[in-house]
Amino acid sequence: MQSFSRMLRTPSIFNRVGSSIYNTTSTRSVVFVRGQRVQGLIRDPSEILSSDGISYGYGENNSNILVLKNYLESLNLSKKLEFDNDLLLQILTHKSFAHGLKPYNSQLSFIGEQTLQLIATKYVLNQSNNELTAIGSIGHRLLWSDKLLAYFAQDKGIDSVFFCKKALPGGKIDKLYKPKGIYSTITSSIIGAITCKYGKSIAEEFITTELIPTFNK
Amino acid sequence: MLASNRSSIHIAKRFISISPAISKINTINNNLNNNSVNHKFKFSYENAKNKQINQNNLSLPENKLDFLNYNNNSSSSSISLLSNDEAKLIPSIVALHARLNLPKNYPFNTLVKSLTCPTNEFSNLSSNNQQLSILGSHILSFYISEYLMTNYPRLPISILKSAIDSYIGDFSLYDLAKNNWGIEEDLTSKLDKYLSNEPEIFKFGKLRYIRKVTNPEINVTKYSNDQNSNTFELSKAEAYANSVRSIIAGLYIHSNNNDLIIKNFINNHILSRQIDIESLFQFKESGKLLSKILKSNNLQPPVVKLISETGRLSSTPVYVVGCFSGENLLSTAEGCSLREARIKSFNKALKAWYLYKPLDTKLPSDEGFNGMFVDQGEKFY
Known part of the structure; x- marks a missing residue:
């Protein structure tokens, strides 16, 4: 507890920032806590940077991103999809993981959702011979629902490694618990990544030839 | 318009x-x-x-x-x-x-x-x-x-x-x-x-x-x-x-x-x-946020330096400060007090970061599109 009380006396970052004006200096010592949380103490980064017992990073021999990489490279689209390892890891990291310290997928997921909604609407229109009958129906709205997007990730096995924080009591680990709202961002981020790197037309091809046929199963 | x-x-x-x-x-x-x-x-x-x-x-x-x-x-x-x-x-x-x-x-x-x-x-x-x-x-x-x-x-x-x-x-x-x-x-x-x-x-x-x-x-x-x-x-x-x-x-x-x-x-x-x-931005604790962004990009923490001042003893003093990260000048700002100038400089540095605009961009729906900048996500805490 001695180090904890020393930590409490540590000046705020504002003092350090304005040091040239106020001319104050400070030193800081930090103690990390492992195991059960203690309010006010900082947890060991190696514990924070893991999800379901898997440490953050590419993993040994890129094992963490290998499934997603192989899946994307196996797709038979008009362009072969090749992504950097960093981008693949970003796709597999949710905003909730480690307080957003690591690159996460919210921007990719956002543009992916917008693309999916437009392409899905276009798809519905084409399927019903340019008639608006099914637009706004439950079936139309299902095409970008969390349930089906999470199902797609599960079906392709790309959700086996996903860095996120699950709200389980006491920080318990449960690999089978996969909240749809969080796991759906894997699929929407893939669409977002394709849109950002290869453009709308390839993303459209991915959605119409790969994603929606899986839903139809 | x-x-x-x-x-x-x-x-x-x-x-x-x-x-x-x-x-x-x-x-x-x-x-x-x-x-x-x-x-x-x-x-x-x-x-x-x-x-x-x-x-x-x-x-x-x-x-x-x-x-x-x-x-x-x-x-x-x-x-x-x-x-x-x-x-x-x-x-x-x-x-x-x-x-x-x-x-x-x-x-x-x-x-x-x-x-x-x-x-x-x-x-x-x-x-x-x-x-x-x-x-x-x-x-x-x-x-x-x-x-x-x-x-x-x-x-x-x-x-x-x-x-x-x-x-x-x-x-x-x-x-x-x-x-x-x-x-x-x-x-x-x-x-x-x-x-x-x-x-x-x-x-x-x-x-x-x-x-x-x-x-x-x-x-x-x-x-x-x-x-x-x-x-x-x-x-x-x-x-x-x-x-x-x-x-x-x-x-x-x-x-x-x-x-x-x-x-x-x-x-x-x-x-x-x-x-x-x-005008959509409104920051709370901008100094902390700027420190966090700089730290996550392996840059030195922000330091605010007084560049010039006038009328310190008058009723309307003006201070011009610069916000630096190491030797890099992130932003300059002026204010009626050192505190105001400092916070303004943080805000300007943050806006410069968030409103980064790549040159000659092509949209994903354009022909000849060859990729765009992907952000790693906004920093918090």
Whole structure:
């Protein structure tokens, strides 16, 4: 507890920032806590940077991103999809993981959702011979629902490694618990990544030839 | 056409905070004061996209994803809108067609349908603009999102959504439809129409909707003998915005899904309106946030240095400070006190970071697109 009380006396970052004006200096010592949380103490980064017992990073021999990489490279689209390892890891990291310290997928997921909604609407229109009958129906709205997007990730096995924080009591680990709202961002981020790197037309091809046929199963 | 200068358009500021305590307090205060922002808040463009239609008139197939077999049961029994030849006789429709420079193959009766919001008379989906507006809002949402994300890739999601809403939200589209496109709303009663001997088809040339009455006049009781009538009530802004969305959806359908025509139309009418994105930012604890951003990018922590000053002992001193990271000058700012100047310099440095704009960008829907900058996510805590 001695180090904890020393930590409490540590000046705020504002003092350090304005040091040239106020001319104050400070030193800081930090103690990390492992195991059960203690309010006010900082947890060991190696514990924070893991999800379901898997440490953050590419993993040994890129094992963490290998499934997603192989899946994307196996797709038979008009362009072969090749992504950097960093981008693949970003796709597999949710905003909730480690307080957003690591690159996460919210921007990719956002543009992916917008693309999916437009392409899905276009798809519905084409399927019903340019008639608006099914637009706004439950079936139309299902095409970008969390349930089906999470199902797609599960079906392709790309959700086996996903860095996120699950709200389980006491920080318990449960690999089978996969909240749809969080796991759906894997699929929407893939669409977002394709849109950002290869453009709308390839993303459209991915959605119409790969994603929606899986839903139809 | 500065949208931010118009009194009718209100652009809500989004708070960027790294302290969870502050955002909670802020949300609570907002809820107590004006109910403006809470965790369930949805922008008007999001509501327009996610609107669900009344499926009572539809016969649905067993497989909900079999879109070919969706049928509208009441299309034959319902009141149909005008034919294209009849619509050509309405002066306001012909004028609107010409004013918007719509292609020749864009039928006049699609414009009539776009201006017809669901009412008791036109409750059938095939005769009102409900589905067209949903399609239009998806089209608008994608093209505005890709424009903003390509040109301002580091915008936090909350600011990004605010910016999208200020382009295609209800109030912005209402302003566009009313003040730029000159769409008129039909405010006359049936009795007025009868007394003025107005031709029957002329009523189709104006925006028709059931107006939502939220605040009836004093000593006036809102009376409705039809319980279902409330389902069709729309606010003025929503009705106008839906007409714009529907016109764009009509253009999409009649141009055979030609992206280029749609993009040109959106560029000319919507993206040409200037939105001051910088004014959407409002920082809390900007020094902490800047320190966090610099640390995560392996840069030295911010240091504020006094560059010049004048009148320190007067009633109106001016201090000019610079915010440095190592030897790099991030921003300069001036203020009446050292504290004000310091905070302003942090804010300017943060805005310079968030409003980063790559040069010569191509949109994902452009030909020859070869990738865009992907942000790693906004920093918090």
